[in-house]
Amino acid sequence: MSNVDRLFVNSEIGRLRKVLLHRPGEEIENLTPDLMERLLFDDIPYLKVAREEHDEFARVLKENGVEVFYIEELMAETIEDNEEVKEKFINEFIEEADVSSNARKIALKKYFLSFKSNKEMVDKMIAGVRKEEIEIVNKNSLADFVKSDYLFISDPMPNLYFTRDPFATIGTGITLNHMRTVTRNRETIFADYIFKYHKVFGKINIPKWCDRKDKYSIEGGDELILSKKVLAIGISQRTDPEAIDQMAKKIFSDGQTFETILAFDIPKTRAFMHLDTVFTMVDYDKFTIHPEIEGPLRVFAITQNENAEIEYFEEVMTLEKVLAKYLEIDNVKLIRCGGKKGIDASREQWNDGSNTLAISPGEVVVYSRNHVTNDLLRKEGIKLHVISSSELSRGRGGPRCMSMPLERESL
Numbered sequence: 001m002s003n004v005d006r007l008f009v010n011s012e013i014g015r016l017r018k019v020l021l022h023r024p025g026e027e028i029e030n031l032t033p034d035l036m037e038r039l040l041f042d043d044i045p046y047l048k049v050a051r052e053e054h055d056e057f058a059r060v061l062k063e064n065g066v067e068v069f070y071i072e073e074l075m076a077e078t079i080e081d082n083e084e085v086k087e088k089f090i091n092e093f094i095e096e097a098d099v100s101s102n103a104r105k106i107a108l109k110k111y112f113l114s115f116k117s118n119k120e121m122v123d124k125m126i127a128g129v130r131k132e133e134i135e136i137v138n139k140n141s142l143a144d145f146v147k148s149d150y151l152f153i154s155d156p157m158p159n160l161y162f163t164r165d166p167f168a169t170i171g172t173g174i175t176l177n178h179m180r181t182v183t184r185n186r187e188t189i190f191a192d193y194i195f196k197y198h199k200v201f202g203k204i205n206i207p208k209w210c211d212r213k214d215k216y217s218i219e220g221g222d223e224l225i226l227s228k229k230v231l232a233i234g235i236s237q238r239t240d241p242e243a244i245d246q247m248a249k250k251i252f253s254d255g256q257t258f259e260t261i262l263a264f265d266i267p268k269t270r271a272f273m274h275l276d277t278v279f280t281m282v283d284y285d286k287f288t289i290h291p292e293i294e295g296p297l298r299v300f301a302i303t304q305n306e307n308a309e310i311e312y313f314e315e316v317m318t319l320e321k322v323l324a325k326y327l328e329i330d331n332v333k334l335i336r337c338g339g340k341k342g343i344d345a346s347r348e349q350w351n352d353g354s355n356t357l358a359i360s361p362g363e364v365v366v367y368s369r370n371h372v373t374n375d376l377l378r379k380e381g382i383k384l385h386v387i388s389s390s391e392l393s394r395g396r397g398g399p400r401c402m403s404m405p406l407e408r409e410s411l
Helices: 047-063 071-078 083-096 102-113 118-127 142-149 188-197 241-253 319-327 343-350 371-379
Strands: 016-021 067-070 152-154 167-170 173-176 208-210 223-225 230-235 260-265 279-283 286-289 298-304 310-315 333-336 357-360 363-367 383-387 404-408
Touching: 016 047, 016 071, 016 357, 047 067, 047 363, 047 383, 067 071, 071 118, 071 188, 083 102, 083 188, 102 118, 102 152, 167 223, 167 404, 173 188, 208 241, 223 279, 230 241, 241 260, 241 298, 241 310, 260 319, 279 357, 298 319, 319 333, 333 371, 343 371, 363 371, 371 383
Parallel strands: 016 067, 173 208, 230 260, 286 333, 363 383
Antiparallel strands: 016 404, 167 173, 223 230, 260 298, 279 286, 298 310, 357 363
16 A cells, blocks of 8 residues: 555546545345345346456556555455454444344354455445345344344445445545435445544544534535535435535635535436536536536535635526636536437436546546447547446446545646
């Protein structure tokens, strides 16, 4: 591991230097049609191909000077040579997995401790534990008998390859997010332990703008950093306005460079799950956008006055003018996913045509299947790194969703 002495992200497009990923694992093969709705999937990816595609994604990043970290490896390192932290982590994980009886908890803990390596144990935690993998002895509750038909002792965590959501780097701190669903909120436990106890990351002073125990939900896909002065946060199906209020107070009072938060009130639907599924930054003055959100979109500016009071203002200009105003540039170009409202836009937005990962200004990673949008990006002078996407896209997330930047260069 290279020397890591800080987290730092103050833009969406600054040269990407360090990023956190999760390589899809056996949790994908623990999806069944009956579980998909509860586990927030619309389809079941083919794991072998999904891994090949994800490895291609990581290879593109590495070939362009990005240091890649994997959350499962960092978590395994976090509990290495620290039995007290390891036991605390296992206990907390089991509690949050909602294991229904003491007999099951005891059996599950014994099972986790039986693994020869911490990496294998963490992989199994993410994959989920099927009921036939462990033996429940001394059944001592009705739940031990009644719940015997359920397939899992501990549910799989198939959404974890979208590392953008459990926490997000903003400035020199993070939002350790309280996620909307119980299914995904479990994912935040890994970042919590890594930033508290890891031998490298645990030694960095990292302020938290949100905490996983907070009352209101917020997710990383709704958090965009437009410049060192401006954040954009989506009020969405997954992010509450109250969470943005709490976050604004902490960021503005910490001495960070951010002066304005633009709150984007987007439609609360599965198709428009997060702000970054319909809107991402690709260059200093260029953005991808899904044309379906332009009509219903409302934008609120949140600032702090000289008396340290939070102020709110609803912008009534077009989105282009709002962005140009706060980015302090003359004009902004919106590159519409699929070109315009209609079949191409709907299809490619569903497959995350608007969800790009910038690795430097005007240089982005995109999915191959969104060929209409990709051609439009090329015509606007954007350099594309096109990755295979037949299976990764089934989870309803694109390259930005699958990556959590830890460090970007300043613009």
